[in-house]
Amino acid sequence: MAQITIAKPTPALWRVRFDNAPINLIDSQTVVELRALVEAAEADAEVAVILFESANPDYFLAHWDLADDGERQSSLRPGPTGQHPWLDVLIRISKLPVVTVSAIRGRVRGAGSEFVLATDIRFASRERAVLGQFEMATGVVPGAGAPARLPRLVGRGRAIEIMAGAEDFDGDLAERYGYVNRAVPDADFDDFVTAFVNRVSRFDRRAIEELKQWVDPLTLPDDEEFPPQLDAFFEAVARPEVLARIGRLFEQGLQSPGVVEDRLGEFAARAENTSGAAG
Template identity: 40%
Template structure:
C-alpha cells in the first residue's frame, strides 16, 4: 500500500499496526485540513486487509487534539468539502465521529496530554482509549463558549457513562484527569505514563496478530449504538445555542485572550470563565 502525502499526520505501519502521530502545531487544533487528512487516511486504511489496528497519538505531549478550530466562526463553510466525503449526519463534526466508529480496524487512542471539545469527542469515538495518569486530561468545554458539544459528544458520553456523569461533564465543563475519566467509563484505562507506551504497543500487536476475521467478528458482535436520533437532537440543541450572542462573544473573546495558543490552552477552562465574568450581563 502507498500512503498519500500527509503533512499533519505521521504514519508508520508494522506488524499489522498503523501508528498515526498527529502533528498540527501549535496545539493540534481540529481544523478542516487536519480533518481532511484524517478522513483520507481512514479511507486508505479501510481497504488494506494487512492493517488490523490503528493507534492514534500526538507529536505534542501536552495536547492530543485541542478542540475544533474556533476560527471557524469566521469561516463556517470550511468543513463543507470534508463533509462531502463523510457519512450523512446533521453536521460534519458528527460525521467525522461516525466515520471513525465505522472503521473496520480496531482504533485505539493513546492519550498523553489534553483533549477537549472535538478532541475529546475523537477519543470517545475510537474503539479503545488509554491515558497517562500524570498528564492526560479530557474536557467537553463547549458550555463555556455558550454552546454544547456538537460532534456527537453528548451521545458518545451517554454511551460510555451514566446520564448524570454526562451532564456533569457537559455542564461542569471542567478538565477531567485520567483517573476520574477511567472511573466514569470515559476511557478504558489510566496508566502511569512510564507504562503507557509499552501497554498500548503490546495490546495493539497482540490484537493485530489474532487470526484473520476475529477483529471484524468482534466489532460485528459488539456494534456501537445507533446514534441517528440522538445526533439530530444534539445538532438542534447545539445549532440553536450557536446563534445566540453569548456564543459569538465567548468564542471571539477566547481567541483574543489566548485560546489556541499553548499557554492559553493549558488552562482554557479558567480563561473562558474569566472571560464570561467580564461579559456576563449585570
C-alpha cells in the same frame, strides 16, 4: 498529509500521529486528512488495529479551531453516511472493522474529546492526560457526538456532570468515571500501549471484524442522533452572547500555547462573566 503521519510497523498495525502545531487544533484540513485515512482503512483487508497518538506531549487534540472557515470541508464529496463531513468521519471511525485506540497524553477537549469517544479504546497517561467538554461554559452544547456517546460510556449522571460542569478531568478521574478505559503511569505509557496494540494486531483480523459486528449495534448511537446535536451547536455559536464569551477567551490567549489552553476548563467558566473580568 500536512497534519497526520501514518506508520505501518506491520500490515496489521497502523500508528497514526497528529501533528498540527502549535497545539493540535482540529480544523478543516484535519477532517480532509482523516477522511482519506478512513477511506484507506475501509479498503484495506489487512489492517486490524489503528493507534492514534500525538507528536505533541502537551496536546493530543486541543479542540476545534474556532477560526476555521470550513472551506476545505465544503470541498469534500458526501461520505457514505450522508452527514456533515466531521460527523461522517467520526461515525465511520467508530464503525471500522478494526480496533481503534487513542493513546491520550496531553489535552483533549471539545471536538478532540469527541474524536477519542468515537474510537473503541482510550488509554490515558495518568500524569499528563487532561480531558474535557468545555462547550457549556461558553453557552453551547457539544455538537459532534458527546451527548450521544458519553451517557453510553459513563452513565447518565456522570455524562451530565462532565458536560454541564465543563471542567477538566485528569487521567485518574477519567478512568474512575469510565471516560477512558485505563490510566497508565506516564513512565510506562508508551510500553503499555505498544504492547497492547502489538498483541491485538497479531490476532485474526476476521475475528476482530466479527467482534465489532456484535458489539457495535449494542453500544453505538444511531447515526440519526448526531445531526440535530450539530445543528443546535451551529445555531448556538452564532448567538451574540456566545460570540462575546469566545471573544474574551481569544483576548486572553485561546488557541495559543499558554495558561488559557493549559487550564481551559477554568478560563472558559470565567468567560461566562459578561463584564469581561478575567478574575
